[in-house]
Amino acid sequence: MINYINLAFKKSKKEKRPLLLTYTVAGDSTKQKSLEILRSISKYADICELGFPHNTPIADGGQIQTSAYRAIKNGIKTSDVFKIVKDFKKDKFSTPIILMGYYNLIYQFGENNFLNECKKSGVNGIIVVDLPWPENKKFALKCKRRNICFVQLISPTTSYDRAKKIIKDSHDMIYYISMLSTTGAKLKVSPSEIYKNYSKLKNINPKKNYVVGFGITEKSIKKLNFADGLVVGSAICKEITKSLKYRQNAVTNVSRIVMNLKKLIS
């Protein structure tokens, strides 16, 4: 079975650059718009993370909260998220999609149902913000059985011993949170410190792919190009908000940002 997430990492490594992951919220600002944005940015992004919005997020900053509320207000449902992925995958099958969200929405949909729908629509990976290790062991196993990558998160507060255990149980990709923060804050630690922490993790198992996220913008991305992959989310959500405010085309504006991000790390 082809593992598209692994393929994407192989490709970017060949090109000697970090892989670029984008994060947008499904249904922001409408279902159709978010699909158009996804299609457009996938010209430059190697992997697209798609958030399924929740109205009591405990780890998201203002930008993503705003996007999430917009999407919820416009009536996004879990089933719509799968529909968006399915439509996207019709002509972009090889671009991996990683769903990201909070556990309650998965729990209400039913874990098995949720994963079966993921499989059907072509989802390649899942990040669950509030299902940490070891609580996520069973769910991660269910993902693995369906060839879906369960992305483990590691933060600056994670101890070395704990990180070793998490990495041992991880699949192809691990997400390192750059700093103590919710999403979308200014990068408050130096790139060299992130590099130090990143290298420690990388040394635990160099074969795994590590992506860094939180606080990454056009300003900071270049300094972090040591990573296997870099995630940009809030900067994109912010651009959508701005475009709506000034009645501009969000699709072209967001694409321009993603194109630029890609240029900066290529």
Added chain:
Amino acid sequence: MKLKKRKLLIDQHDKYGMWGGKFGGNFVPETLKKPIYDLEILFSKLRNNQKFLAERDKYFKDWVGAPTRFIKLNNLSNHIGGAQIWSKVVSDANGGAHKIYNASVHCLLAKEAGKKFIVGDTGAGYAGKMLSMAAKKFGLKCKIFMGAKDIKRQRPNVVAIKKNGAEVIPVYTGSQTLVDAVSECMRYWVANCDTTAMCVGSTVGPNIFVKICGWSTSQISRELIVQIKDKFGSIPKRLKLYNCVGGGSSSYGFWSEFIRYDKRQVELIGVEAGGPIKSKKHAAPLTYDSKIGVLHGAMQYVNQDKIGQIDETESISAGLDYPGVSPLHCFLKDLKRARYTAASDEQALNAYKLVTKFENLRPSLEPSHAFAVALNEAKGLSKNTIVVVNSCGDAIKDKNILKARLGKNYDKLY
């Protein structure tokens, strides 16, 4: 799923922090795993440390004012003409509500951990007021997260928080009430957990916060069981303990020592906020059989829509205006050890009127919900049944709401 009689309810969870295998737990971002683990270690060490316990008891006695009164409401009992109605006047505590116990313990823990900052959430404003009081007492800098709607309707407590030198951070997201304040406070902690301690204002949130809060408010029932034995010689044959339930901190504290008794002897009745009679919204997930889901790091019965978005709630009482409820109460409900019901805004207001008319007691809108159900049920009970209502908050914070709903002379009704 079974209740262990010799073990405190707060300790009857599994290795994942779940009660009965289905409520509670730690559904938190990875960043919070470490600070939560550190707090677990600290708490488990200190709760068995004699010096720490002596310090706690000293503050509870000299500063909080333990024990709070246990009084018979003679006039009300005569008027109702059924069971004997008593009240544990927890609002006697310094600051005017039970929230002082949890706030004091969190500040003591923060001090032990060497933290200089503490943050907390608040709905009615009592949790915030008490945390700001305790923070001041113990020399910690304090920030309180409070929904913008609650800031408006609980003005007196906001003023008190600021007077204590704490910063009030208004929360404008969602319904602008307690649920949003807790979310925002947790987000703040995610970003600042290296320097800052967090106090969750009720028996909700990740497992350890449920435990610390329950352990702290249990002071109420430790006092009560002594007072009851003192008055009646032993635990009465028919004892009914009524308490309002929002997050569930005062009710757990009120019941803790009595959970091990047979329910035919000591019945536990939790009263949730039913909201306005004419509204479909409520804050009573246990009464109206809400589905199980995750809110603020814990599995619980929680008001939510089909796909899992948390519902907006509505109640006249800011302290009960929360879509979820403590995993401890979910567990007690499933075990059928406690019975849960709801009172509407209007019933709570009527109960407030009745209590203040007959007694020199001014329960806030939260315990007024408990009084509503207790007074109603007491009518049909025999004289040897002892009904005890926890009057866990003072109505002074509600003066604007009471004035608006009951008229200028609301407090001169008697």
